[in-house]
Amino acid sequence: MNILILGSGGRESAFAWKIAQSAHCEKLFIAPGNAGTTQYGTNVNIKVTDFEGIKALVLKEDINLVLVGPEEPLVKGVHDFFLADEQLKNIPVVGPQQEGAQLEGSKDFSKQFMEKHNIPTAAYKTFTKDTLQDGLTYLATAGLPVVLKADGLAAGKGVLICLTLEEAQTELTAMLADAKFGEASSRVVVEQFLTGIELSVFVMTDGNSYKILPEAKDYKRIGEGDTGLNTGGMGSISPVPFADAAYMKKVEDRVIIPTIEGLKKDGVPYKGFIFIGLMNSNGEPWVIEYNCRMGDPETESVMRRIDSDFVDLLSGVAEGNLNEKEIIISPKTAATVVMVAGGYPGEYLKNKVITGTENVRDSIVFHAGTAMNGNDVITTGGRVLAITTVQDDIFSALQQATADASRIYYDGMYFRKDIGFDLL
Template identity: 65%
Template sequence: MNVLVLGSGGREHAFAWKIAQSSQIDKLFIAPGNAGTAQEGTNVDLAVDDFDGIKAFCLQEKIDFVFVGPELPLVKGIHDFFLGDEEIKHISIIGPNKEAAQLEGSKDFSKRFMKRHNIPTAKYQTFTKETLDEGYAFLESLKPPFVLKADGLAAGKGVLILDNLEEAKNELKSMLTESKFGAASNQVVIEEFLKGIELSVFVITDGTSYKKLPEAKDYKRIGEGDTGLNTGGMGAVSPVPFANQAFMDKVENQVIIPTIKGLKKDGIDYQGFIFFGLMNVKNDPFVIEYNCRMGDPETEVVIPRLKSDILELFEGVATRTLSERDVEFDDRTATTVMMVSGGYPEAYEKEKSITGLTGIHDSLVFHAGTKKDGPTVLTAGGRVLAVTSYGKNKDKALKTSYENIEKINFEGAYYRKDIGFDIKEEED
């Protein structure tokens, strides 16, 4: 089997690492990839939304599966592009079509979907610049903090949580009338703030049946104690101790099953991963958001816990026989800690030489923002490396990750030393 992975982050390196282990793999390509993915397969200089270039490459290399890592090509309709082209329609795309990807591509679409199918979520309303005054009135009806979400994709930056009513009104005006987040904020969803603890749940579906993957919890803020600016994620832990059987049964019955059935009822054919961003509010799950792909850095702890052959699952999605496939997981805890560039998530420098990577033995190092310059590995992004370790509990896994991070160096490197700080677990 020949497989093309689209993307260049830690998520794509983790998937490439897993695909490379499959008994069915012949050739593995990653476009555009990074210095880490180059260890698993062959990097290809193609942009993830260069659909014509991707088509030509797939024909040239006789690709069987295209796994789409990031959301942009999915929301832009890469699945539909392949299905609509006689030359490549036989190639299986692991990732939903354009309509299905609106679960992530439009906050308003996903909220209306949840309301229609009685999936628990925060109460909300959607506003445009023409209904700005109504938006102000809705804000006045809510208790702080106020949650404002740009409707479209905003590279993870389109959500504001504000304590002050006047500030919330000013930001709403800025989003709607001054294009604070570009076209993404032509519509803004305002929703009630939910107080609780977050976790991420994932399924892979062929449109009818689904398989659950291990849950995870990630840490978005740059500073310790969950302070400072939001980032793409500074680390993650799986499993999540508070996500016990009783809670996960609620997630399955109140969230996952109604979502899969709702998509089918709405005539939306969904093949790929669904990410449920959840809030545990007094032991009840509420959906904060859907993503139409796996999360990052959660992938870096979820995929290492998957013992099954991932191409078996992809084949199940493509042939709609997922219910016949077995899924097995490692019982150990997996943790990942992100090493990021100094200054991230604001201005930061790139092309810093990374040393110490060859001395890592007890951890997996997934590259997020790196590139090769001859034999040298250089930083090429804000989030640079994800150091993932196994352990019989969270603390033991984290101890290994932190010990190995000490061996890796690049100028300005920063990481949080308190990943998992808010998770209580019984020590063995």
């Protein structure tokens, strides 16, 4: 079959790498892709939200399946666009329709969904500009620290952890009255702060049955020792030692099954991935958030641990027979180290020539923020490359990924050398 991946990051590079290995894949297209995805398929310079451009490509190249990488086209309704179009309606899209994508697109929607279906999550209240005064009063009674979340998509920047009442009230006012995050913070969820260790759990579903993919842990802070500003993710590890069979049974029974059943009960069609961001608090799973797509950089680690045919699983989602498909997961450890641009996550350097990727010994280099400039591969994004290896144990995997990252050079490059140290 001919397959189209929408997206341009490390997640889409990992998808492309895995899909290209499948005997079911005849031709692979990535829109828009990056400098690294060209080794797995054909890049097409179309934005992920250019639905008419995507339609033209799908018809021209006789695409049989579309895999949506990032959340924005899903929240904007790319799946609904296909279903409403006479020429596209029979071409399967892996990724939920707009209603299901609200699990990520609206924090308030997802919290209400969890509350309704008894899924363990932190206590919360939602406020708007009109109820700002109520929000300020509520903060005075809420325990500290407290979490403020912009309701809509804010490019990963809409979550604030406030340590003092003054900070919380100032930030809530900035979000609601001054539109700190634009339309995304026209509603703000004020949430109880949970303590523990975070974990990312990934589920594929055809709307009825589901498969649990390898879990992962990602590292958001720019600095070693989990210090400094939040980023899109500086690395990831899979499997996660504390997520043993007993813990994952709790996750399945208390979170995954109620989520799939809740969507069905609410009449919300859902074909695609559900990314469940969990907090492991004293051995108990609490849901921090849902995402309607796979995580990045977790996908880079997760894809390397799936030993079965990924296209077969995607077909199961598309055709509604996922329960008949086999998933084989490697017992080995995958480690991903993300190399970022100088200055990231603030104003960062661009257009720097990347050298040394051919010196990497036992890892795969997944491209993220890269492009071709003549014969040179150059940096274009904040997160530039994801170096991923698979080894027998966590220490060897971390050592190898870090060593291989050190073999690559571009001006201003930076990566954390302590990814996964907390798990050793």
